[in-house]
Amino acid sequence: MQPFDPVKYAIPGFIALIVAEMIWARRNAPDKYEPRDMLNSLALGLGSTVAGTLAAGAIYAAATWLYDHRIASLGWAWWIWIACFVLDDFNYYWAHRTGHRVRWFWASHVNHHSSQHYNLSTALRQTWTGFVALSFAFRIWPALVGFPPAMILTVGGINLIYQFWIHTEAIGRMPRWFEAVFNTPSHHRVHHATNPLYLDRNYAGVFIVWDRLFGTYERERDADAPDYTPIRYGIVKQLGGFNLLWAAFHEWIGIAGDVWSAPWRHKLSYVWRPPGWSHDGSRDTSDAIRKRWLERRG
Numbered sequence: 001m002q003p004f005d006p007v008k009y010a011i012p013g014f015i016a017l018i019v020a021e022m023i024w025a026r027r028n029a030p031d032k033y034e035p036r037d038m039l040n041s042l043a044l045g046l047g048s049t050v051a052g053t054l055a056a057g058a059i060y061a062a063a064t065w066l067y068d069h070r071i072a073s074l075g076w077a078w079w080i081w082i083a084c085f086v087l088d089d090f091n092y093y094w095a096h097r098t099g100h101r102v103r104w105f106w107a108s109h110v111n112h113h114s115s116q117h118y119n120l121s122t123a124l125r126q127t128w129t130g131f132v133a134l135s136f137a138f139r140i141w142p143a144l145v146g147f148p149p150a151m152i153l154t155v156g157g158i159n160l161i162y163q164f165w166i167h168t169e170a171i172g173r174m175p176r177w178f179e180a181v182f183n184t185p186s187h188h189r190v191h192h193a194t195n196p197l198y199l200d201r202n203y204a205g206v207f208i209v210w211d212r213l214f215g216t217y218e219r220e221r222d223a224d225a226p227d228y229t230p231i232r233y234g235i236v237k238q239l240g241g242f243n244l245l246w247a248a249f250h251e252w253i254g255i256a257g258d259v260w261s262a263p264w265r266h267k268l269s270y271v272w273r274p275p276g277w278s279h280d281g282s283r284d285t286s287d288a289i290r291k292r293w294l295e296r297r298g
Contacts, residue, residue, distance in 0.1 A: 003060055003150045006157040014164055018120045024170050025119065032169060036242040038121045043244050044111055045124030055131035063140040063149035072146035084147045085155040085206075088139060092159060092205035095138035097216065100200050100286075106275045107251035108133035114247050116234040118192055123167035128248050162206050163188075173220075183208045186220045193231045196293030197221075199286040227297065236276065236286070251275075 025032040074080050099109035108127045115122045130136065139156055143149050165171075166188040174184045183204040191202040201218035204211050211217035221228040239247055258270040258278075266279040276285040284292075 003056070004154045004157075006154065007160055010161045010164070014120070014124070017165070021120045021168060021170055029169070032117060032119050033121070034117055037115055037117050038119075040242050040244055040247060041115060041121040041125045044128070044248060045126055047128045047248065048124075048126035048130075051128045051131065052126075055136075058131070059136045059140065060149055060153065062136075063143045063152060066140060066143035067146075067149050070144055070146045074146040074148075076148065076151070080147070081151065081155070084142065084151050085158065087142055087147070088152060088155045089159055089204075089206045090210060091138050091142070092156075093203050093207075093210040093214075095135060096203040096205065097214075098138070099135065100203070101274050102272055103251075103255060103275045103277070104271050105133050105135060107255055108135055110235060110251045110275075111247050113192060113235050114239050116232075116238060118167065118169055118189060118231075118233045120164065120167050122192075123164045129252065159205050167192075179208070181209060182206060187211075189231055190218050190220050192233050194234055194236055195229055195232055196290050197227065197229075198231070199236075199290045236284075236289070 022033055095105075096109075099105040108129045111127060112122075112125045115125060127133075127135075140149070140152060142152055163183070166183055166185045168185050169189065171185040173179060173186050174182075178184065179186065183202070183206055187202045187204065187208050190198045193199075198218055201216055202208065202211050203216055208217065220231075239250065255270060259267045262270055262279060269277065269279065274285045274287070276283050276288075
């Protein structure tokens with residue numbers, strides 16, 4: 001089986017849903033869409049598509065090399081497809097979590113979070129530098145076990161398609177059983193929030209059970225909850241503008257500057273420690289911000 005990219009077939013559906021959400025927003029919440037912000041999202045999505053196309057051959061070649069040295073041959077049975085999908089989503093959880101906890105990977109992922117608006121166009125804000133960051137390594141290692149590379153890439157595309165619809169404020173909560181198992185708009189709004197309570201929570205792709213299992217789950221608060229505050233979107237230090245290249249590369253530039261100016265013994269720490277870490281304590285990581293907020297809440 002040759003690699004199959006289901007995402008390109010979903011693009012017309014993405015466009016139709018964005019238009020539908022824009023109509024909803026115009027009638028119900030005009031501030032949910034900002035034209036310059038949406039154009040940035042679309043441009044970042046286009047750039048990501050180009051970068052992904054250029055890198056696809058190398059990623060598939062790497063997965064094929066692993067498959068050529070596989071431990072077993074698992075074949076193409078229907079249950080192997082399901083196992084591959086679940087395993088890929090598990091791998092996505094750890095890739096995503098690492099993308100928030102290690103600055104090198106965050107530099108590639110941060111542009112997805114850089115919008116202060118939360119709508120379906122935000123889902124298109126994807127990285128231009130994932131191949132440089134080597135993020136794909138989290139997803140292709142099952143080829144070494146015996147999952148065919150084409151299967152891995154196909155289920156990865158399905159995973160990405162699923163995540164499109166959860167980038168919206170037009171949908172409240174899903175039924176309780178669904179919220180217990182799957183990632184939803186409510187769960188993912190928490191993930192995109194900059195409120196201290198919500199920082200670095202809900203890394204799930206499709207199955208929210210990974211967050212529940214590994215201690216990173218946080219429930220979206222209802223408006224009548226004692227600790228409710230409206231969700232604020234974006235990143236802790238907002239970009240402050242709509243410069244496309246700055247949105248795509250600002251964190252890489254920040255890493256380079258920090259590594260250049262840091263004492264020798266701390267240089268690599270600015271690459272591998274969490275975003276916000278500093279050797280002199282002059283900045284705050286998300287953990288420190290969240291801990292301080294929780295302590296104040298008692």
